Amino acid sequence: MRKLVVIGAGVAGLWAGASVTGAWSQSTPKTCTDAYSACKAKHHLPKECETERQWCIKTGTFADPKTKAALSGLQKK
Secondary structure (H helix, E strand, O other), X not given: OXXXXXXXXXXXXXXXXXXXXXXXXXXOOOEHHHHHHHHHHHHOOHHHHHHHHHHHHHHOOEEOOOOOOEEOOXXXX
């Protein structure tokens, strides 16, 4: 019974980790515009993605409006 619980917890942990890393596309955006384009294509939230793009241009950090996953150190283009 213990082994089953441990295996189940391990599988759940791997699944959760995979869903967090899948927040961005396969290639990580390098500029604010790249992050905006990926956001708009993935979530279809143009207003929220544009707000994040404007913030990114000021700070270099883009936060996904749905998952709140953040990318920092982006080029401010």
